Amino acid sequence: MVLTGYTDDTKAIMIFAPDNRSSLYSQSITMLTHDPLGLDNRNIIIFEVFSEGGIGPDGESYTSVEVASIRRHFNIMPAEFNILLSHKNFQEIFRSDKPLTVHEIFLKFDEAD
Numbered sequence: 844m845v846l847t848g849y850t851d852d853t854k855a856i857m858i859f860a861p862d863n864r865s866s867l868y869s870q871s872i873t874m875l876t877h878d879p880l881g882l883d884n885r886n887i888i889i890f891e892v893f894s895e896g897g898i899g900p901d902g903e904s905y906t907s908v909e910v911a912s913i914r915r916h917f918n919i920m921p922a923e924f925n926i927l928l929s930h931k932n933f934q935e936i937f938r939s940d941k942p943l944t945v946h947e948i949f950l951k952f953d954e955a956d
Contacts, residue, residue: 845899845909846916846933854887854952855900857927859919862893867924871942878945885952894921930955 849855856875860868868891875882875889882889888900892913897905905913911921917935919925928937928951936955943951 845905845913849888849933851932852886852930853933854885854930855890855928855933856882856887856948857890857892857913857917857925857929859892859914859917859923859925859927861922861924862895863891865924867942871926874942874944875948881945881949885949887948887952892919928952928955 858868858871860871862868872891890900890913891898892905892910894910895907897910897913899905914921916933917925917927919927924940926939926941926943927935928948929935930952937951
C-alpha cells in the first residue's frame, strides 16, 4: 500500500471524495489553503483520494488500484466524502463527513498528541 513509505510520526489529512469536482472536496481544499504555513509547521501532509485515482502529498498520482487499497484500509466507499485525520502509522484519530476548518483540524491533532 502507498502509505507504507511514510514515517511512524506522520500526521495526515486524508480527503476522500468521488472526484475533484465534488463541492465538499472543493470546500475542504479551500479551507486548508487558509493556513498552509500552519500545516507545514506541524508537518501535516495531505492525501486526496478519489474513486479512480488520487494525489499524494508530493503531487504524485495514485492509480485506481492504489486508492482502492487506501479506501479499504479506512473502510470508505468510493462515492462517499470523508475527511480523515490520522497519525502514528496512519491510525485514525478523527473522521467527518463534512469539511473541517484548519482550526478544527489543529485541535483534533493537539488532542491526539
